[in-house]
Amino acid sequence: MDSSEVESDILRRVRALLRELDGHHPSCQSDRGMLRWTLHKKIQQNPSTSCVLVRILVKELERAERGDLRHYIIPLLHTLMYTLIQAPCVPDELCARIYDFCKRLLTLPKPFCTIGLDYASRLQVERTAPGTLYQRMVISEHSLPSAPFPYQERIFIFADPELLPEAICNALLTDTEAARLSQSxxxxxxxxxxxxxxxxxxxxxxxxxxxxxxxxxxxxxxxxxxxxxxxxxxxxxxxxxxxxxxxxxxxxxxxxGPEPAGNAPQEGLQGTPLPNPNISFHLWTEDEQLWKELVLFLRPLSQSCEPGCLGQDLEMQDILGDCECCGQSRFSVLSTDSGIERDLPAPEEPCAPCRSRLHRKGGIKKKLSPLDGVALLQAKPPGKPPRGSGTPPPQRLHTARLVLLGDDRILGRLAQAFHSLRKREARRVFLTARLDLQFYHIPVVPGQPSGTAVSEQAGPEELCEVAGYLGRADPWYESNINTLCHIIPKLATMPSSPSRALVTDLFLTDVIAYYARMGTQPVPFQVHSVKVLFQDPAQDPAEDVFLTELLTQVQDSPSHRELNTAKRKGTLDGPGIDLTVTYRKVVLSDRQKELALSLRSTGLLMKAIPAEEVQGLGCLSVTITEIIRTNNLAGRSFSAVANRLKTRNIKVRSPEQRPFMVRLDKDSRRTYRDVIGLEVSPCLEPSYCLQKTRAMKFSSDETEDVGLVKYLPKSLLLPINTFAGVIQ
The missing domain is CATH 1.10.8 (Helicase, Ruva Protein; domain 3)
Structure with missing residues (x-):
């Protein structure tokens, strides 16, 4: 194939990508998402054509800029940068054109200016020292020893085994493990x-x-x-x-060794393949598993965890108190001696200078694990400032990219874990000071319901509302990630054969790596808190969080005694139970307007993810099914009417103490029964709550934020990364 045929073939593939963004691609729905992968694979097989692709992409970017086709710009730019990072050599004049284009993006609104600034700074470094972007990516992704660039990254894939079939979990575990072992x-x-x-x-x-x-x-x-x-x-x-x-x-x-100039074989540029990143697959079976994996990423098990090694993070001097080197040595609270007097040190025994003021006498030295060390760290009182407060905070050298595989139910579980982590960090900062935490979501709908956690709702659209929202906000996410919703189950159920291994090892690993590498624009989702009140007065209220939806339903039919009581009181008015609803109405002026209503209802549904529009995150759309009683000649009849309202704060009560059921994030495992009331509001950032409580001790005004509280984020937002964020 000569150069003109190669260029026309690449141009045809790029134009097919653009048609896919418009929704006009003639291929089958199941083939969507493969075009970008096949394009990059073709360039990797023939690296000498990378400059041809870069030149075509630059022309298409300039054409999109002239034609005001903004929805083409970010996908083309990501494709261009991913090619440029792996290209063996790109002429400087071509890099200069890309750099100038990225600078022109600074005049556009977000996310164009944000991505343009990021890529312009990267290109400036690459033009000064070609190969820098490739080098930094490999060093960080594989934690290679490098003093000039000491950054480390890792991709964690989390899947809930109760939400996904065993075949999918086993296939992904096998593929990621094979990809990891192939890299040394x-x-x-x-x-x-x-x-x-x-x-x-x-x-x-x-x-x-x-x-x-x-x-x-x-x-x-x-x-x-x-x-x-x-x-x-x-x-x-x-x-x-x-x-x-x-x-x-x-x-x-x-x-x-020295060779005469021009002695290299003239075969065109032969590129160096980009190694797959370090990907680990985890079955999410414990509530604290996410936090533990992040701690072990910062402190591997192979790292020595003696008290002297942990001294920097645990600040042993502050934990154990002050003592001079010439003073009496302190002994561990955990006794390892025999308790016999002769085993204790003599009073006149001098105290040698030591790195740690903690001494042990005899016994076996217990080697602490990283998790034990962090437990000590968390136990330290937060009020006491560390010594040497003038020292700068630790630099974030680690990046953890958490890829959540599944539907909205695993994201609801992620919101729980994220809220728990933020509460832990508010008491004692450890992870967030040293770790950059990035969240990613790949929707996967199981072919058949599995486990006990499957909700009664049917259809992938209802189980993947977050992915649907991200696809509407970012067309490149829709093309490359949302298409995996049905591809992953098909690949996992393919029979074991060399062809299956070839397809899965290449495609799934490559797409996950591409998403983690290029998806850097977060979309923040509001986490909502819920307080549940139970029918039993002796039972304490429960507090929980949810991300996507809250559903209430009438729990069971009333008992015979309740029916007799209702008949005597004349309150048996058809299906449902009486509810009082108090909420703050969302108005354009953002003024708070308190409203209350009483009605008979069979249940209500609160949704936090807009069904159609891209705007509107942070507001709850509440649908209350109201039962209307009608008296006519044939007797009494009942009809259901849907009342819809928008709010951020809502309270629901059952004045008759009739119980109902509450389910969070479509997950039947997160179901509360015997509920008579609930309160829902935006979840506050735990660090804000902690500082607010401290500030209130010194300020009489409880409504106004003073001091450090003014600069802290008030709401707890869960950021999920996409390629472009929200395109306006």
Whole structure:
């Protein structure tokens, strides 16, 4: 295939992508989402055509800018940057055109200006030192040792085994484990070295000879060469492009030896594949599992957890109090001695200078786990400031990308875990000071209901309302991620064969990696809190949170005694129970208008996700099924009428103490029975509540925020990343 045929083929594929964004692509619905993957795979198989694709994408971006086709811009820009990161070498004049286009995006509203600024800053670094973006991505995703760039990332996939069939969980576990084992630290280091040298030297780099040389080196020599390349690339910020090339050429000649110029084989640019990121798959079986995995990411089990090693984070001096080195040594509260007097130290025994003022006498030294250390950390009183308050806060060197696999029910469980984590962090900051937490959602609808947690609602649209909202807000999410809703179950149920392994290992892993790498724009969802009051006065009210919906239904038919009592009182007025509803009406002026109504109802439904429009997050759409009684000649008849209202705060009571049932986030496991009242309001950020409580001790005004409280976020928002956020 000559160059003109290659260019026309790539142009045809890019135009097909754009038609898919318009919804006019002629392919079957099941094939949607494959176009971007096949395009990138074609370029990876023939890296010399990457510059052709970059040039075509730049032209299409400029055409979309002239034609005011803004819904094309972000998908084309993501496709362009993903190609540029993996391209073996891109001419500087082409990078300059992309950089100028990204700068022009700064005049547009969000999210265009946000993404344009991000990519413009990345391109500026890439133009100074080609290969930097590839190098940083591989280093962070595989936690390679690198002092100039010490960042680490990991992708955590969480799936609820009670919500997804076992076949899907097993297939994803097998695929992610195979992808993880296929990558070794030495192999990733060799990829970084080969890509950086080829990006700097271009056609003069003998990539085949370089790969053969790197394979023949020992692991120690590969790491030494890797550290030299990283230092050269990361240290190129203040130097000229020629100096950067000269440094890498010196490393290249040190590997292959002096060769005459132009001796490299003329086969076109041969790219270095981008290794799959470090992905771990987890079955979410424990409530605290998410928090524990994040702690172990910061403090691996292989890391030493002796008291001296934990001293920095646990601040042992503050926990144990002050003591001078020349004073008496302190003994652990956990006694390890025999209790015999002769086992205690003599009074005249001098105290040697020590790193930790905690001493143990005899016994077996117990090695703390990371979770034990964090438990000690959480137990420290939050009111006492740390010593050396002038020291800057710890830098966030770790990024955890949590991918939630499933429908709205697992997102409701995520809202619970996120609220619990924020409450823990409000008491004692540990994770959020050191960890950048990113959330992602891949909708998956099981082919058949499984487990006890399946709700009575049918249809993927009702179970995937969050994914539907994200698809309406971001067309690129709709094309690449929402299509996995039905693809993943099909791939998981394919018979075991080499073809199945080829398809799943490539497609699923690549799409998840692409989403985690390029989906950086969050869409914040309001978490709502609910207080549940029970029929039994001895039972304490329950407090919970939900993300998508709250459903109430009349619990059971009244008992024989209740029927007799109702007949005597004349209150048996058909189906349903009497309810009093008090709520604050949402008006355009944002003024609070308190309303109350009494009615007979069979239940109500509160939805937090808009069904059609993209705007309106943070407001509850409440539908109350009211029972209307009609007297006519044939007797008494009843009809159901749906009352709809919008609110942020609502209270529901049963004045007759008749119980009803409450279910949260469509999950039957989160069902409360024997309920006679509930209160729903936007969930407040726990750190805001804590600081507000402290500020109220020194201020008489309870309504006005004073001090630090004014600068804290008031509502608890759960951010879920997409490629563009919400496009206005």
């Amino acid at each position: 630290p030495g192999g990733c280091m060799s990829c970084v070295v080969a890509h950086a040298l080829q990006a700097a030297l271009g056609d003069s780099c003998d990539i085949h000879g370089l790969r053969a040389r790197l394979q023949g080196l020992s692991p120690g020599d590969v790491e030494r060469c890797f550290q030299q390349v990283v230092a050269a690339v990361e240290g190129a910020g203040g130097s000229e492009r020629g100096q950067h090339t000269a440094r890498l050429e010196s490393i290249y000649r040190g590997l292959l």
